[in-house]
Amino acid sequence: xxxxxxxxxxxxxxxxxxxxxxxxxxxxxxxxxxxxxxxxxxxxxxxxxxxxxxxxxxxxxxxxxxxxxxxxxxxxxxxxxxxxxxxxxxxxxxxxxxxxxxxxxxxx
Amino acid sequence: xxxxxxxxxxxxxxxxxxxxxxxxxxxxxxxxxxxxxxxxxxxxxxxxxxxxxxxxxxxxxxxxxxxxxxxxxxxxxxxxxxxxxxxxxxxxxxxxxxxxxxxxxxxxxxxxxxxxxxxxxxxxxxxxxxxxxxxxxxxxxxxxxxxxxxxxxxxxxxxxxxxxxxxxxxxxxx
Numbered sequence: 001x002x003x004x005x006x007x008x009x010x011x012x013x014x015x016x017x018x019x020x021x022x023x024x025x026x027x028x029x030x031x032x033x034x035x036x037x038x039x040x041x042x043x044x045x046x047x048x049x050x051x052x053x054x055x056x057x058x059x060x061x062x063x064x065x066x067x068x069x070x071x072x073x074x075x076x077x078x079x080x081x082x083x084x085x086x087x088x089x090x091x092x093x094x095x096x097x098x099x100x101x102x103x104x105x106x107x108x
Numbered sequence: 109x110x111x112x113x114x115x116x117x118x119x120x121x122x123x124x125x126x127x128x129x130x131x132x133x134x135x136x137x138x139x140x141x142x143x144x145x146x147x148x149x150x151x152x153x154x155x156x157x158x159x160x161x162x163x164x165x166x167x168x169x170x171x172x173x174x175x176x177x178x179x180x181x182x183x184x185x186x187x188x189x190x191x192x193x194x195x196x197x198x199x200x201x202x203x204x205x206x207x208x209x210x211x212x213x214x215x216x217x218x219x220x221x222x223x224x225x226x227x228x229x230x231x232x233x234x235x236x237x238x239x240x241x242x243x244x245x246x247x248x249x250x251x252x253x254x255x256x257x258x259x260x261x262x263x264x265x266x267x268x269x270x271x272x273x274x275x276x277x278x279x280x281x282x
Binding site: 020033059060061062063064065066067068069070071072074075076077078079080081082 | 224231233234241242244248249
């Protein structure tokens with residue numbers, strides 16, 4: 001019945017500070033475990049991000065494998081050496097239903 | 109290469125990670141806990157026993173229910189190390205959203221894993237740390253119940269661990 005709406009954009013905040021870049025990534029996603037009953041009393045199918053990766057330009061700076069034990073709308077934070085204001089931060093996630101989403105932001 | 113799990117007698121490690129070692133707070137081992145039907149139904153209701161979800165997981169380690177099997181999959185028995193800092197609230201009011209961070213000052217960190225011992229599937233998340241990225245991760249987890257939360261760090265292809273106990277007021281079933 002009610003399917004998930006198209007995934008909302010990934011929110012990316014990247015700030016360069018003293019030679020390194022701090023990144024906050026919010027990936028809106030239901031992270032359904034697969035046995036929760038929705039308002040209609042039906043089982044909401046399992047739907048959760050399995051993989052996420054972050055690049056700064058062509059360099060991969062972070063990778064994550066997630067599971068049903070990760071809370072709704074996963075929020076990841078990390079820091080990497082380098083990165084300059086204006087560089088592109090690209091985030092991609094994939095989920096167990098084969099959906100994926102990529103968003104890009106620039107380092108501020 | 110996978111090494112067999114050693115329980116004791118290893119000269120290299122002061123503190124080996126052993127099954128049940130974390131259960132300092134709980135009196136029940138996970139197996140006997142799961143034998144209690146009502147507890148099992150509670151876990152099913154909270155959605156953490158979804159066969160469908162687990163069958164579609166990318167990596168087999170996420171499907172494992174026993175710590176020993178998980179450690180074998182990771183490639184060995186981690187040794188306890190104080191250069192890993194795991195931050196977690198002592199008391200989490202909402203088990204469906206528990207912030208955890210794991211940071212390590214060890215050299216050459218490659219991966220950081222986060223496990224929730226009392227979850228039906230303890231392996232919760234894995235992070236890869238490319239060279240040049242700080243060995244510090246943060247993620248919000250679902251805890252089915254009060255549990256040891258374990259951070260495992262792979263550094264220079266060796267495994268290290270630390271853990272903290274988190275009490276959960278309302279289990280991660282909403």
